[in-house]
Every structure is written in C-alpha cells, then in structure tokens.
Amino acid sequence: GENVEQHPSTLSVQEGDSAVIKCTYSDSASNYFPWYKQELGKRPQLIIDIRSNVGEKKDQRIAVTLNKTAKHFSLHITETQPEDSAVYFCAASNRGSQGNLIFGKGTKLSVKP
Amino acid sequence: NAGVTQTPKFQVLKTGQSMTLQCAQDMNHNSMYWYRQDPGMGLRLIYYSASEGTTDKGEVPNGYNVSRLNKREFSLRLESAAPSQTSVYFCASSVDREDQPQHFGDGTRLSIL
Numbered sequence: 001g002e003n004v005e006q007h008p009s010t011l012s013v014q015e016g017d018s019a020v021i022k023c024t025y026s027d028s029a030s031n032y033f034p035w036y037k038q039e040l041g042k043r044p045q046l047i048i049d050i051r052s053n054v055g056e057k058k059d060q061r062i063a064v065t066l067n068k069t070a071k072h073f074s075l076h077i078t079e080t081q082p083e084d085s086a087v088y089f090c091a092a093s094n095r096g097s098q099g100n101l102i103f104g105k106g107t108k109l110s111v112k113p
Numbered sequence: 114n115a116g117v118t119q120t121p122k123f124q125v126l127k128t129g130q131s132m133t134l135q136c137a138q139d140m141n142h143n144s145m146y147w148y149r150q151d152p153g154m155g156l157r158l159i160y161y162s163a164s165e166g167t168t169d170k171g172e173v174p175n176g177y178n179v180s181r182l183n184k185r186e187f188s189l190r191l192e193s194a195a196p197s198q199t200s201v202y203f204c205a206s207s208v209d210r211e212d213q214p215q216h217f218g219d220g221t222r223l224s225i226l
Contacts, residue, residue, distance in 0.1 A: 093212065100171065
C-alpha cells in the first residue's frame with residue numbers, strides 16, 4: 001500500500017524567510033496530493049492541492065511542486081509570517097488504494113518575528 | 114454554512130464504557146471518513162463511507178464500528194472503550210472518494226481512563 005514520508009518534522013524560520021517541506025510517496029499510481037494546515041487545537045484545513053497531470057501550482061505565497069519520476073512533492077511558503085506557524089500535513093491518494101488519503105506525520109513550522 | 118459538525122467536542126470515559134461520536138455534513142457530499150490523530154502519528158483512517166449505504170475499514174478499524182445513517186450523517190461507535198483509544202477524532206467529508214479534497218470537522222477530544 002501507499003506510504004508517505006514527510007520531512008522535516010520541525011522547522012523554525014525567521015519572519016520573511018522561505019520554508020520548504022518535502023514529502024515522498026511509494027505508490028507510483030498516486031495521483032492526488034493535498035496539503036493541510038492545522039493550527040493548535042483546530043481542524044486540518046486544505047491550503048493547496050495538486051494532481052499528477054500538473055508539475056507546479058501556486059496560490060499567492062504558497063506553491064506546491066510535484067516530481068512524479070522521483071515520487072516526491074514539496075510545499076513552498078515564501079515571505080513567511082507569524083500566522084503561518086502551524087503543523088502542516090501532506091497526503092497522497094491513488095485509485096489503487098481505493099482513493100483514500102494517506103497522510104504524512106506532519107511538520108511543525110514555527111515562524112519567529 | 115456549518116460544513117462538518119461533530120459532537121461532542123470533549124468526552125471522558127471509563128475503560129469498558131461505550132459511546133457514539135456523531136458527525137453531520139451539510140455540503141451534500143457523498144463520501145465521509147473517520148480519522149484519529151495521535152501525537153507524532155498524523156491522521157489515520159479508521160473507517161470510511163464512499164457513499165450512502167456503504168462502509169469500509171480503513172487503516173485502524175479494530176475496536177470501532179460505524180453507521181452511515183443517511184447521506185448527511187456518519188457515526189463512530191466505541192463498544193468497549195480502552196485507554197489506547199484516547200485520541201482526537203476527526204470526521205471529514207468529500208464530494209466523492211477519488212481525487213477530491215476532504216473537509217474536516219472540529220474534532221472530538223476523547224480521554225479514556
């Protein structure tokens with residue numbers, strides 16, 4: 001079955017710097033890759049997603065890149081702000097695993113003012 | 114719009130007690146899911162319902178049962194609670210199961226003594 005690994009587990013950056021979180025997946029049939037942000041005590045919220053027919057997607061300060069050959073995808077946050085501090089989860093799904101999302105274990109991002 | 118609503122928000126049980134976690138969505142979604150979230154473990158799928166009238170096991174189904182009461186409601190039952198089931202439980206829904214973003218409820222924080 002699918003396995004998703006996420007690195008790093010913790011990340012600390014200065015306000016205004018960029019942050020990059022990387023995920024690798026094991027099943028080459030995976031075709032949908034969402035990213036969720038979870039603030040302390042809150043629900044996970046979708047911030048961006050990408051499908052396998054696209055290599056890159058951007059939404060303001062957030063971008064996701066996908067390398068299907070290497071089976072990895074990354075979240076890029078530019079010009080970080082203190083309100084970006086949260087836990088970020090990547091996930092992958094494929095129709096071979098009945099379409100269910102498999103989540104990484106999360107990255108705790110801290111943005112220092 | 115309420116989105117996905119979970120009740121209760123907090124619950125403390127004694128070992129061996131039973132209880133049902135309730136989830137309802139008002140987005141006319143076909144698919145619904147129950148996850149548990151433990152520190153450092155990400156989100157793990159307990160059960161899912163691809164459509165009204167169907168339910169299937171996820172990654173960690175032991176000790177749980179589910180009921181898809183109608184299109185809106187999907188409940189999770191613990192028949193005989195164990196301390197290992199202490200966790201935060203999230204319900205989610207999506208338009209359908211494949212390649213679609215999932216929308217999460219606020220979670221139920223469950224402690225079993």
